[in-house]
Amino acid sequence: MSKxxxxxxxxxxxxxxxxxxxISNPDEVEVVAVADPWEERRLNFQEAHQLKxxxxxxxxxxxxxxxxxxxxxxxxxxxxxxxxxTMKALEAGYHVLLEKPMSPDPVECIKMGxxxxxxxxxxxxxHVLRYTRFFGTIKHMIEEGKIGRLMSIQxxxxxxxxxxxxxFVRGNWRNSxxxxxxxxxxxxxxxxxxxxxxxxxxxxxxxFGSLSHxxxxxxxxxxxxxxxxxxxxxxxxxxxxxxxxLIDEPNWMQLAISNDLSYEARQKAIEEGPYGRCxxxxxxxxxxxxVVNMEFDNEVTAVFTMSAFTQExxxxxxxxxxAGEIRGAMEKNEIEWIRFGQESxxxxxLDTPGGHAGHGGGDEGLVWDFIKLVRANGSEKGLTSAxxxxxxxxxxxxxxxxxxxxxxxxxxxxxxxxxxxxxx
Ligand SMILES: NC(=O)c1ccc[n+]([C@@H]2O[C@H](COP(=O)([O-])OP(=O)(O)OC[C@H]3O[C@@H](n4cnc5c(N)ncnc54)[C@H](O)[C@@H]3O)[C@@H](O)[C@H]2O)c1
Numbered sequence: 001m002s003k004x005x006x007x008x009x010x011x012x013x014x015x016x017x018x019x020x021x022x023i024s025n026p027d028e029v030e031v032v033a034v035a036d037p038w039e040e041r042r043l044n045f046q047e048a049h050q051l052k053x054x055x056x057x058x059x060x061x062x063x064x065x066x067x068x069x070x071x072x073x074x075x076x077x078x079x080x081x082x083x084x085x086t087m088k089a090l091e092a093g094y095h096v097l098l099e100k101p102m103s104p105d106p107v108e109c110i111k112m113g114x115x116x117x118x119x120x121x122x123x124x125x126x127h128v129l130r131y132t133r134f135f136g137t138i139k140h141m142i143e144e145g146k147i148g149r150l151m152s153i154q155x156x157x158x159x160x161x162x163x164x165x166x167x168f169v170r171g172n173w174r175n176s177x178x179x180x181x182x183x184x185x186x187x188x189x190x191x192x193x194x195x196x197x198x199x200x201x202x203x204x205x206x207x208f209g210s211l212s213h214x215x216x217x218x219x220x221x222x223x224x225x226x227x228x229x230x231x232x233x234x235x236x237x238x239x240x241x242x243x244x245x246l247i248d249e250p251n252w253m254q255l256a257i258s259n260d261l262s263y264e265a266r267q268k269a270i271e272e273g274p275y276g277r278c279x280x281x282x283x284x285x286x287x288x289x290x291v292v293n294m295e296f297d298n299e300v301t302a303v304f305t306m307s308a309f310t311q312e313x314x315x316x317x318x319x320x321x322x323a324g325e326i327r328g329a330m331e332k333n334e335i336e337w338i339r340f341g342q343e344s345x346x347x348x349x350l351d352t353p354g355g356h357a358g359h360g361g362g363d364e365g366l367v368w369d370f371i372k373l374v375r376a377n378g379s380e381k382g383l384t385s386a387x388x389x390x391x392x393x394x395x396x397x398x399x400x401x402x403x404x405x406x407x408x409x410x411x412x413x414x415x416x417x418x419x420x421x422x423x424x
Protein backbone atom coordinates (compact mmCIF):
# COMPACT_ATOMS: atom_id res chain seq x y z
CA MET A 1 0.00 0.00 0.00
CA SER A 2 1.45 3.38 -1.00
CA LYS A 3 2.20 5.87 1.74
CA UNK A 4 0.08 9.04 1.57
CA UNK A 5 2.01 12.27 2.10
CA UNK A 6 0.28 15.17 3.82
CA UNK A 7 1.16 18.83 4.37
CA UNK A 8 -0.54 20.77 7.17
CA UNK A 9 -1.60 24.42 7.06
CA UNK A 10 -2.42 25.56 10.61
CA UNK A 11 -0.89 23.45 13.38
CA UNK A 12 -3.63 24.27 15.89
CA UNK A 13 -5.85 21.93 17.88
CA UNK A 14 -7.65 20.50 14.84
CA UNK A 15 -4.60 20.18 12.61
CA UNK A 16 -2.65 18.33 15.31
CA UNK A 17 -5.61 16.07 15.98
CA UNK A 18 -6.00 14.92 12.35
CA UNK A 19 -2.29 14.42 11.70
CA UNK A 20 -1.84 12.19 14.76
CA UNK A 21 -2.72 9.25 12.47
CA UNK A 22 0.70 9.68 10.85
CA ILE A 23 2.41 9.17 14.20
CA SER A 24 0.49 6.00 14.99
CA ASN A 25 0.54 4.64 11.39
CA PRO A 26 3.94 5.62 9.95
CA ASP A 27 3.81 2.95 7.22
CA GLU A 28 0.62 4.37 5.75
CA VAL A 29 0.70 8.13 6.30
CA GLU A 30 3.48 10.68 6.57
CA VAL A 31 3.31 14.38 7.29
CA VAL A 32 6.06 16.03 5.26
CA ALA A 33 5.50 19.76 5.80
CA VAL A 34 3.83 22.30 8.07
CA ALA A 35 2.97 25.99 7.85
CA ASP A 36 2.12 28.03 10.94
CA PRO A 37 3.32 31.50 11.99
CA TRP A 38 3.07 30.57 15.69
CA GLU A 39 6.66 29.53 16.39
CA GLU A 40 6.02 27.42 19.46
CA ARG A 41 3.31 25.41 17.71
CA ARG A 42 5.37 25.03 14.55
CA LEU A 43 8.42 23.81 16.48
CA ASN A 44 6.36 21.37 18.56
CA PHE A 45 4.82 20.01 15.39
CA GLN A 46 8.19 19.77 13.66
CA GLU A 47 9.52 17.71 16.54
CA ALA A 48 6.47 15.45 16.76
CA HIS A 49 6.66 14.60 13.04
CA GLN A 50 10.45 14.83 12.69
CA LEU A 51 10.27 17.37 9.86
CA LYS A 52 13.27 18.90 8.11
CA UNK A 53 13.77 22.64 8.71
CA UNK A 54 13.19 23.42 5.04
CA UNK A 55 9.77 21.78 5.26
CA UNK A 56 8.54 24.13 8.01
CA UNK A 57 7.02 27.43 6.90
CA UNK A 58 5.76 30.51 8.70
CA UNK A 59 2.92 31.05 6.26
CA UNK A 60 0.80 28.93 3.90
CA UNK A 61 1.77 31.19 0.98
CA UNK A 62 5.41 30.23 1.41
CA UNK A 63 4.53 26.54 1.55
CA UNK A 64 2.32 26.63 -1.52
CA UNK A 65 4.86 28.57 -3.57
CA UNK A 66 7.19 25.52 -3.41
CA UNK A 67 7.03 22.76 -6.01
CA UNK A 68 4.37 20.22 -4.94
CA UNK A 69 5.48 18.73 -1.60
CA UNK A 70 2.79 16.18 -0.82
CA UNK A 71 -0.28 14.37 -2.15
CA UNK A 72 -2.68 16.39 -0.06
CA UNK A 73 -2.96 19.52 2.05
CA UNK A 74 -4.98 19.83 5.25
CA UNK A 75 -6.31 23.37 5.69
CA UNK A 76 -6.90 23.85 9.43
CA UNK A 77 -6.65 27.61 9.86
CA UNK A 78 -9.45 29.72 11.35
CA UNK A 79 -12.82 30.06 9.60
CA UNK A 80 -12.11 33.25 7.64
CA UNK A 81 -8.73 31.91 6.46
CA UNK A 82 -9.95 28.88 4.51
CA UNK A 83 -10.71 30.20 1.04
CA UNK A 84 -7.36 31.49 -0.19
CA UNK A 85 -5.13 28.57 0.88
CA THR A 86 -7.72 26.07 -0.36
CA MET A 87 -7.98 27.67 -3.81
CA LYS A 88 -4.19 27.91 -4.08
CA ALA A 89 -3.70 24.31 -2.96
CA LEU A 90 -6.27 23.02 -5.46
CA GLU A 91 -4.69 25.08 -8.24
CA ALA A 92 -1.32 23.56 -7.32
CA GLY A 93 -2.83 20.07 -7.78
CA TYR A 94 -3.19 19.03 -4.13
CA HIS A 95 -6.14 17.04 -2.85
CA VAL A 96 -7.57 19.05 0.07
CA LEU A 97 -9.10 18.29 3.43
CA LEU A 98 -10.71 21.51 4.66
CA GLU A 99 -12.00 22.27 8.12
CA LYS A 100 -15.59 23.34 8.51
CA PRO A 101 -17.09 25.84 8.03
CA MET A 102 -15.81 26.01 4.45
CA SER A 103 -16.01 29.82 4.56
CA PRO A 104 -18.21 32.50 6.17
CA ASP A 105 -19.09 33.59 2.61
CA PRO A 106 -21.52 31.44 0.55
CA VAL A 107 -19.98 32.57 -2.75
CA GLU A 108 -16.56 31.35 -1.61
CA CYS A 109 -18.04 27.98 -0.61
CA ILE A 110 -19.48 27.55 -4.11
CA LYS A 111 -16.25 28.66 -5.78
CA MET A 112 -14.14 26.14 -3.84
CA GLY A 113 -16.57 23.30 -4.62
CA UNK A 114 -16.55 24.17 -8.31
CA UNK A 115 -12.76 24.47 -8.47
CA UNK A 116 -12.23 20.99 -6.98
CA UNK A 117 -14.79 19.51 -9.38
CA UNK A 118 -13.22 21.22 -12.40
CA UNK A 119 -9.77 19.86 -11.46
CA UNK A 120 -11.01 16.38 -10.48
CA UNK A 121 -9.37 16.58 -7.05
CA UNK A 122 -10.51 15.11 -3.75
CA UNK A 123 -12.00 17.91 -1.67
CA UNK A 124 -13.41 16.75 1.67
CA UNK A 125 -14.91 18.94 4.35
CA UNK A 126 -14.51 17.93 7.99
CA HIS A 127 -18.12 17.00 8.62
CA VAL A 128 -16.96 14.50 11.18
CA LEU A 129 -20.41 13.45 12.42
CA ARG A 130 -21.05 11.40 9.26
CA TYR A 131 -18.10 9.23 10.27
CA THR A 132 -19.32 8.42 13.78
CA ARG A 133 -20.74 4.99 14.53
CA PHE A 134 -23.65 6.75 16.20
CA PHE A 135 -24.95 8.61 13.11
CA GLY A 136 -23.71 5.87 10.74
CA THR A 137 -25.89 3.33 12.58
CA ILE A 138 -28.92 5.62 12.48
CA LYS A 139 -28.47 6.24 8.74
CA HIS A 140 -28.22 2.50 8.13
CA MET A 141 -31.38 1.85 10.16
CA ILE A 142 -33.32 4.40 8.09
CA GLU A 143 -32.05 2.90 4.85
CA GLU A 144 -33.03 -0.58 6.01
CA GLY A 145 -36.58 0.69 6.61
CA LYS A 146 -36.50 -0.06 10.33
CA ILE A 147 -38.98 2.75 11.03
CA GLY A 148 -40.84 2.61 7.73
CA ARG A 149 -40.85 5.86 5.81
CA LEU A 150 -39.05 8.64 7.65
CA MET A 151 -41.35 11.59 8.35
CA SER A 152 -39.90 13.82 11.07
CA ILE A 153 -36.58 14.57 12.72
CA GLN A 154 -36.10 16.33 16.03
CA UNK A 155 -32.44 17.04 16.58
CA UNK A 156 -30.79 18.83 19.51
CA UNK A 157 -27.31 20.22 19.79
CA UNK A 158 -26.66 20.47 23.51
CA UNK A 159 -23.65 22.77 23.46
CA UNK A 160 -23.02 22.71 27.22
CA UNK A 161 -22.93 25.93 29.27
CA UNK A 162 -19.16 25.52 29.87
CA UNK A 163 -18.38 24.88 26.18
CA UNK A 164 -20.47 27.87 25.13
CA UNK A 165 -18.56 30.07 27.59
CA UNK A 166 -15.17 28.80 26.41
CA UNK A 167 -15.62 28.82 22.63
CA PHE A 168 -18.58 31.07 21.87
CA VAL A 169 -18.39 33.76 24.56
CA ARG A 170 -14.70 34.14 25.40
CA GLY A 171 -13.08 32.18 22.58
CA ASN A 172 -12.41 32.09 18.86
CA TRP A 173 -16.02 31.74 17.70
CA ARG A 174 -17.62 34.41 19.90
CA ASN A 175 -18.08 37.09 17.29
CA SER A 176 -19.73 36.49 13.92
CA UNK A 177 -17.80 39.29 12.26
CA UNK A 178 -14.46 37.73 13.27
CA UNK A 179 -15.39 34.09 12.57
CA UNK A 180 -18.94 33.12 11.60
CA UNK A 181 -22.44 32.92 13.10
CA UNK A 182 -23.18 30.02 15.45
CA UNK A 183 -25.31 28.16 12.91
CA UNK A 184 -22.27 28.02 10.64
CA UNK A 185 -19.40 27.77 13.14
CA UNK A 186 -20.94 25.06 15.29
CA UNK A 187 -24.16 23.85 13.76
CA UNK A 188 -23.13 23.39 10.11
CA UNK A 189 -22.39 19.84 11.35
CA UNK A 190 -26.03 19.49 12.33
CA UNK A 191 -27.38 20.94 9.09
CA UNK A 192 -25.18 18.44 7.27
CA UNK A 193 -26.31 15.49 9.36
CA UNK A 194 -29.98 16.37 8.86
CA UNK A 195 -29.49 16.67 5.10
CA UNK A 196 -27.86 13.23 5.16
CA UNK A 197 -30.48 11.57 7.34
CA UNK A 198 -33.45 13.17 5.52
CA UNK A 199 -32.05 11.78 2.26
CA UNK A 200 -33.27 14.66 0.08
CA UNK A 201 -32.45 18.29 -0.63
CA UNK A 202 -33.75 20.90 1.76
CA UNK A 203 -36.63 22.91 0.29
CA UNK A 204 -37.53 25.57 2.87
CA UNK A 205 -36.03 26.82 6.10
CA UNK A 206 -36.93 29.23 8.90
CA UNK A 207 -35.14 30.11 12.11
CA PHE A 208 -35.38 32.08 15.37
CA GLY A 209 -32.83 32.70 18.09
CA SER A 210 -30.83 35.28 20.00
CA LEU A 211 -28.03 36.04 22.41
CA SER A 212 -30.03 36.41 25.59
CA HIS A 213 -27.89 35.41 28.56
CA UNK A 214 -24.24 36.26 28.00
CA UNK A 215 -24.86 40.00 28.09
CA UNK A 216 -23.71 42.75 30.45
CA UNK A 217 -27.10 43.20 32.19
CA UNK A 218 -26.89 39.60 33.46
CA UNK A 219 -23.50 40.05 35.18
CA UNK A 220 -23.41 39.49 38.96
CA UNK A 221 -23.54 42.79 40.86
CA UNK A 222 -20.14 44.46 40.90
CA UNK A 223 -18.49 41.93 38.55
CA UNK A 224 -15.32 43.42 37.03
CA UNK A 225 -14.30 42.92 33.38
CA UNK A 226 -11.86 40.13 34.33
CA UNK A 227 -12.52 37.32 36.83
CA UNK A 228 -9.21 37.74 38.66
CA UNK A 229 -9.76 41.46 39.31
CA UNK A 230 -11.53 40.70 42.61
CA UNK A 231 -14.88 39.44 41.36
CA UNK A 232 -17.38 39.39 44.28
CA UNK A 233 -19.13 36.38 42.66
CA UNK A 234 -15.99 34.19 42.51
CA UNK A 235 -17.48 31.51 44.78
CA UNK A 236 -20.90 31.32 43.17
CA UNK A 237 -20.35 32.06 39.49
CA UNK A 238 -20.09 28.85 37.41
CA UNK A 239 -18.09 30.75 34.80
CA UNK A 240 -15.35 32.05 37.15
CA UNK A 241 -12.28 31.43 34.96
CA UNK A 242 -10.03 29.60 37.52
CA UNK A 243 -12.76 26.96 37.92
CA UNK A 244 -12.24 26.00 34.26
CA UNK A 245 -8.61 26.79 33.57
CA LEU A 246 -6.73 26.25 36.84
CA ILE A 247 -7.99 22.81 37.79
CA ASP A 248 -5.52 19.96 38.14
CA GLU A 249 -6.51 17.76 35.23
CA PRO A 250 -5.56 19.57 32.00
CA ASN A 251 -8.11 19.23 29.20
CA TRP A 252 -8.59 20.55 25.65
CA MET A 253 -9.87 23.91 26.92
CA GLN A 254 -6.69 24.51 28.88
CA LEU A 255 -4.63 23.63 25.80
CA ALA A 256 -6.54 26.32 23.89
CA ILE A 257 -5.44 29.05 26.31
CA SER A 258 -1.76 28.11 26.63
CA ASN A 259 0.67 25.71 24.94
CA ASP A 260 2.49 25.55 28.29
CA LEU A 261 0.20 23.70 30.68
CA SER A 262 2.05 24.68 33.88
CA TYR A 263 -0.12 26.34 36.53
CA GLU A 264 1.85 29.60 36.21
CA ALA A 265 1.40 29.77 32.43
CA ARG A 266 -2.33 29.11 32.68
CA GLN A 267 -2.65 31.71 35.48
CA LYS A 268 -0.89 34.26 33.26
CA ALA A 269 -3.17 33.35 30.34
CA ILE A 270 -6.29 34.14 32.34
CA GLU A 271 -4.77 37.25 33.90
CA GLU A 272 -3.97 38.70 30.49
CA GLY A 273 -5.73 36.75 27.74
CA PRO A 274 -9.29 36.50 26.43
CA TYR A 275 -10.21 33.45 28.52
CA GLY A 276 -9.94 35.39 31.79
CA ARG A 277 -12.72 37.79 30.83
CA CYS A 278 -16.05 37.86 32.64
CA UNK A 279 -18.52 36.01 30.38
CA UNK A 280 -20.96 38.87 30.80
CA UNK A 281 -18.43 41.48 29.66
CA UNK A 282 -17.07 40.04 26.40
CA UNK A 283 -17.30 41.22 22.79
CA UNK A 284 -19.45 38.21 21.83
CA UNK A 285 -22.44 38.46 19.51
CA UNK A 286 -23.26 34.86 18.52
CA UNK A 287 -26.56 33.39 19.71
CA UNK A 288 -26.82 31.26 22.82
CA UNK A 289 -30.02 29.52 21.66
CA UNK A 290 -31.55 29.00 18.24
CA VAL A 291 -34.15 26.85 16.50
CA VAL A 292 -34.31 25.94 12.80
CA ASN A 293 -37.30 24.41 10.98
CA MET A 294 -36.74 22.54 7.73
CA GLU A 295 -38.79 20.91 5.02
CA PHE A 296 -37.10 18.52 2.59
CA ASP A 297 -37.99 17.60 -1.00
CA ASN A 298 -39.28 14.17 0.10
CA GLU A 299 -41.68 15.84 2.61
CA VAL A 300 -39.56 14.98 5.64
CA THR A 301 -39.77 17.81 8.19
CA ALA A 302 -37.10 18.54 10.76
CA VAL A 303 -36.61 20.80 13.74
CA PHE A 304 -33.22 21.59 15.16
CA THR A 305 -32.52 23.21 18.53
CA MET A 306 -29.13 24.53 19.54
CA SER A 307 -28.83 25.57 23.16
CA ALA A 308 -25.96 26.68 25.37
CA PHE A 309 -28.00 25.83 28.43
CA THR A 310 -27.29 22.16 28.90
CA GLN A 311 -25.04 20.18 31.21
CA GLU A 312 -23.73 17.84 28.54
CA UNK A 313 -21.96 18.75 25.32
CA UNK A 314 -23.55 16.28 22.97
CA UNK A 315 -26.30 15.59 20.49
CA UNK A 316 -29.65 13.95 21.02
CA UNK A 317 -32.01 12.98 18.23
CA UNK A 318 -35.44 11.48 17.60
CA UNK A 319 -36.49 10.20 14.18
CA UNK A 320 -40.14 9.40 13.59
CA UNK A 321 -41.25 7.08 10.80
CA UNK A 322 -44.48 5.45 9.64
CA ALA A 323 -43.57 2.18 11.39
CA GLY A 324 -41.56 3.27 14.41
CA GLU A 325 -39.11 5.62 16.09
CA ILE A 326 -35.38 5.89 16.62
CA ARG A 327 -34.17 7.80 19.68
CA GLY A 328 -30.48 8.46 20.16
CA ALA A 329 -28.14 10.03 22.70
CA MET A 330 -24.65 10.47 21.28
CA GLU A 331 -22.88 11.08 24.59
CA LYS A 332 -24.26 7.83 25.97
CA ASN A 333 -23.63 5.98 22.68
CA GLU A 334 -27.17 4.69 22.89
CA ILE A 335 -29.79 4.18 20.21
CA GLU A 336 -33.31 2.99 21.00
CA TRP A 337 -35.41 1.36 18.28
CA ILE A 338 -39.16 1.39 18.84
CA ARG A 339 -41.50 -0.57 16.55
CA PHE A 340 -45.16 0.42 16.57
CA GLY A 341 -47.39 -2.38 17.82
CA GLN A 342 -44.61 -4.13 19.78
CA GLU A 343 -44.45 -3.84 23.52
CA SER A 344 -40.73 -3.57 24.08
CA UNK A 345 -38.10 -1.52 22.33
CA UNK A 346 -34.56 -2.56 21.42
CA UNK A 347 -31.58 -0.69 22.84
CA UNK A 348 -28.32 -0.60 20.89
CA UNK A 349 -25.17 0.27 22.86
CA LEU A 350 -22.32 1.36 20.64
CA ASP A 351 -18.82 0.57 21.64
CA THR A 352 -17.19 3.88 20.68
CA PRO A 353 -15.91 6.83 22.67
CA GLY A 354 -18.44 9.63 23.07
CA GLY A 355 -17.92 13.19 24.19
CA HIS A 356 -16.12 16.16 22.81
CA ALA A 357 -12.65 14.83 22.05
CA GLY A 358 -12.52 13.08 18.70
CA HIS A 359 -16.26 13.60 18.09
CA GLY A 360 -17.20 10.05 19.05
CA GLY A 361 -14.70 8.46 16.66
CA GLY A 362 -15.71 10.79 13.79
CA ASP A 363 -12.37 12.62 13.52
CA GLU A 364 -10.43 9.43 12.93
CA GLY A 365 -13.04 7.99 10.57
CA LEU A 366 -12.95 11.15 8.49
CA VAL A 367 -9.15 11.17 8.16
CA TRP A 368 -9.02 7.53 7.08
CA ASP A 369 -11.78 8.10 4.53
CA PHE A 370 -9.84 11.06 3.14
CA ILE A 371 -6.61 9.02 2.98
CA LYS A 372 -8.45 6.26 1.12
CA LEU A 373 -9.80 8.78 -1.42
CA VAL A 374 -6.37 10.35 -1.92
CA ARG A 375 -4.82 6.92 -2.42
CA ALA A 376 -7.44 6.23 -5.11
CA ASN A 377 -6.51 9.61 -6.62
CA GLY A 378 -10.11 10.80 -6.72
CA SER A 379 -11.54 7.73 -8.49
CA GLU A 380 -13.58 6.61 -5.45
CA LYS A 381 -16.47 8.25 -3.63
CA GLY A 382 -16.45 9.02 0.09
CA LEU A 383 -19.25 9.43 2.61
CA THR A 384 -19.60 13.02 1.53
CA SER A 385 -18.46 15.35 -1.22
CA ALA A 386 -17.84 19.04 -1.76
CA UNK A 387 -21.19 19.40 -3.62
CA UNK A 388 -23.07 18.07 -0.62
CA UNK A 389 -21.06 20.15 1.84
CA UNK A 390 -21.88 23.26 -0.20
CA UNK A 391 -25.57 22.32 0.05
CA UNK A 392 -25.48 21.89 3.82
CA UNK A 393 -23.49 25.12 4.24
CA UNK A 394 -26.16 26.93 2.22
CA UNK A 395 -28.75 25.59 4.67
CA UNK A 396 -26.79 27.31 7.48
CA UNK A 397 -26.58 30.58 5.54
CA UNK A 398 -30.31 30.38 4.81
CA UNK A 399 -31.14 29.72 8.48
CA UNK A 400 -29.10 32.75 9.55
CA UNK A 401 -30.79 34.86 6.87
CA UNK A 402 -34.17 33.76 8.21
CA UNK A 403 -33.19 34.45 11.83
CA UNK A 404 -32.13 37.97 10.95
CA UNK A 405 -34.96 38.87 8.56
CA UNK A 406 -37.90 36.78 9.75
CA UNK A 407 -38.34 35.36 6.21
CA UNK A 408 -39.00 31.74 5.33
CA UNK A 409 -36.23 30.96 2.85
CA UNK A 410 -36.68 28.87 -0.30
CA UNK A 411 -33.36 27.06 -0.70
CA UNK A 412 -33.34 26.80 -4.49
CA UNK A 413 -33.71 30.55 -5.13
CA UNK A 414 -31.38 31.33 -2.22
CA UNK A 415 -28.69 29.07 -3.74
CA UNK A 416 -29.24 30.39 -7.27
CA UNK A 417 -28.42 33.98 -6.30
CA UNK A 418 -25.04 32.93 -4.86
CA UNK A 419 -24.27 30.56 -7.73
CA UNK A 420 -24.84 33.47 -10.13
CA UNK A 421 -22.42 35.61 -8.10
CA UNK A 422 -19.85 32.82 -8.00
CA UNK A 423 -19.94 32.47 -11.76
CA UNK A 424 -20.12 36.21 -12.56
N1 LIG B 1 -14.57 19.64 12.45
C1 LIG B 1 -14.85 20.04 13.67
O1 LIG B 1 -15.62 19.43 14.37
C2 LIG B 1 -14.19 21.28 14.24
C3 LIG B 1 -14.10 21.47 15.63
C4 LIG B 1 -13.48 22.63 16.10
C5 LIG B 1 -12.99 23.57 15.20
N2 LIG B 1 -13.13 23.36 13.86
C6 LIG B 1 -12.60 24.34 12.86
O2 LIG B 1 -11.23 24.05 12.65
C7 LIG B 1 -10.51 25.25 12.30
C8 LIG B 1 -9.27 25.37 13.17
O3 LIG B 1 -9.65 25.37 14.53
P1 LIG B 1 -8.56 25.22 15.69
O4 LIG B 1 -9.28 25.12 16.96
O5 LIG B 1 -7.56 24.18 15.34
O6 LIG B 1 -7.87 26.67 15.59
P2 LIG B 1 -6.46 27.16 16.12
O7 LIG B 1 -6.58 28.65 16.23
O8 LIG B 1 -6.02 26.35 17.29
O9 LIG B 1 -5.46 26.82 14.90
C9 LIG B 1 -5.33 27.58 13.74
C10 LIG B 1 -3.85 27.69 13.43
O10 LIG B 1 -3.68 28.38 12.18
C11 LIG B 1 -2.48 29.10 12.28
N3 LIG B 1 -2.35 30.13 11.23
C12 LIG B 1 -2.72 31.43 11.29
N4 LIG B 1 -2.32 32.08 10.17
C13 LIG B 1 -1.70 31.16 9.38
C14 LIG B 1 -1.03 31.24 8.12
N5 LIG B 1 -0.96 32.38 7.43
N6 LIG B 1 -0.48 30.10 7.60
C15 LIG B 1 -0.54 28.93 8.29
N7 LIG B 1 -1.15 28.82 9.50
C16 LIG B 1 -1.72 29.91 10.04
C17 LIG B 1 -2.55 29.68 13.68
O11 LIG B 1 -1.29 30.16 14.14
C18 LIG B 1 -3.07 28.50 14.47
O12 LIG B 1 -2.03 27.73 15.03
C19 LIG B 1 -11.51 26.38 12.44
O13 LIG B 1 -12.03 26.72 11.18
C20 LIG B 1 -12.61 25.77 13.30
O14 LIG B 1 -13.90 26.35 13.09
C21 LIG B 1 -13.70 22.24 13.38
